[in-house]
Amino acid sequence: MLFGIFVILMPTAIWLILHLMSRRENDSESEGPTEAIEVCAICQEEFPISQLLEKEVGEYGRVYCFCGQCIENLYQEYQNTTDPKTGE
Numbered sequence: 001m002l003f004g005i006f007v008i009l010m011p012t013a014i015w016l017i018l019h020l021m022s023r024r025e026n027d028s029e030s031e032g033p034t035e036a037i038e039v040c041a042i043c044q045e046e047f048p049i050s051q052l053l054e055k056e057v058g059e060y061g062r063v064y065c066f067c068g069q070c071i072e073n074l075y076q077e078y079q080n081t082t083d084p085k086t087g088e
């Protein structure tokens, strides 16, 4: 009985995943042929734009991209240089 449910559910789940994935690909295709690649402003590594945080920096509103690892590193650095009790 359990195996029967499994056999029915698995193809349905796989079909759903494939269906969602192909729909997402179609969505990105309407924006552009390939996903945009940007360089992280800190480590200079290339990442798909979806994995980067875009921030306007400075009075000219220049947009910089930051990758998750660099944000993590900055946060760690911030934690190490500021005292959580006094905020100094």
Ligand SMILES: [Zn+2]
Residues within 6 Å of the ligand: 040, 041, 042, 043, 044, 045, 066, 067, 068, 069, 070
């Ligand atoms: Zn980076």
